[in-house]
Amino acid sequence: xxxxxxxxxxxxxxxxxxxxxxxxxxxxxxxxxxxxxxxxxxxxxxxxxxxxxxxxxxxxxxxxxxxxxxxxxxxxxxxxxxxxxxxxxxxxxxxxxxxxxxxxxxxxxxxxxxxxxxxxxxxxxxxxxxxxxxxxxxxxxxxxxxxxxxxxxxxxxxxxxxxxxxxxxxxxxxxxxxxxxxxxxxxxxxxxxxxxxxxxxxxxxxxxxxxxxxxxxxxxxx
Numbered sequence: 001x002x003x004x005x006x007x008x009x010x011x012x013x014x015x016x017x018x019x020x021x022x023x024x025x026x027x028x029x030x031x032x033x034x035x036x037x038x039x040x041x042x043x044x045x046x047x048x049x050x051x052x053x054x055x056x057x058x059x060x061x062x063x064x065x066x067x068x069x070x071x072x073x074x075x076x077x078x079x080x081x082x083x084x085x086x087x088x089x090x091x092x093x094x095x096x097x098x099x100x101x102x103x104x105x106x107x108x109x110x111x112x113x114x115x116x117x118x119x120x121x122x123x124x125x126x127x128x129x130x131x132x133x134x135x136x137x138x139x140x141x142x143x144x145x146x147x148x149x150x151x152x153x154x155x156x157x158x159x160x161x162x163x164x165x166x167x168x169x170x171x172x173x174x175x176x177x178x179x180x181x182x183x184x185x186x187x188x189x190x191x192x193x194x195x196x197x198x199x200x201x202x203x204x205x206x207x208x209x210x211x212x213x214x215x216x217x218x219x220x221x222x
Contacts, residue, residue, distance in 0.1 A: 046073045058082075090120035100127055128167070137169030 039050035041064060048064040061077030063070075080086070091112040095105025100123065105111075115123075131139055142164040144156045164170035175183045179195040186194040194200070206212060 046071060046076075049074050049077065051077060090115050090117060092120065092123065097123075132168060137164075137167075138171050140164060140167075140170040142170035142172060 039052050039062075042049055042051055043064075049061045050064045051061050052059045058078050058081050061075060063074045092115050093103070093105065093107070094111040094113045096103040096110075097113055097115070098104065128140070142157070142161045144160045161170065161172065182195045183193055186192065190200060
């Protein structure tokens with residue numbers, strides 16, 4: 001058996017980060033004996049699903065477990081995979097590809113050129129190292145903020161930041177776009193971050209407050 005260290009695995013898998021970030025709907029072969037029907041079992045932010053695949057093409061997706069409330073999002077698999085809005089392969093701006101050090105052309109108007117995954121990885125790596133060497137790790141923002149699948153399996157931000165940590169560090173951020181302001185003010189008001197904890201009930205808040213400010217919500221009814 002080949003010995004693989006955690007650091008070695010992260011180094012070897014870092015090049016796959018970009019590919020993982022493209023989609024969270026990647027069917028995985030698994031036994032579906034305990035599910036409703038047959039198919040390829042997978043799971044994402046829409047919950048456990050069964051995927052029907054014919055000749056390598058995703059035909060349909062449906063809920064894999066019994067449920068009381070239908071979830072129509074679980075039937076949208078083929079639409080997501082084959083939508084014309086999805087980028088199916090690496091594309092690079094033509095003016096940038098011709099001269100990465102001094103790109104020509106105008107962003108938003110320049111033509112895009114299809115390249116291989118190997119060329120895309122090479123271009124990303126070379127420019128990443130150039131920027132890091134010239135301006136230091138603080139010049140690299142490892143954000144990639146956005147939604148992810150259940151269990152954080154496809155969380156691009158975590159994968160990217162692990163890679164950037166191995167490369168020498170990066171600039172990050174605090175908070176999130178859902179509760180960024182609340183995370184700052186709530187510790188001063190409630191004594192804890194509150195937004196991701198079991199929250200204090202409104203009757204308790206009203207009983208122990210002289211003034212209550214409702215920010216961005218409807219007034220409480222009697």
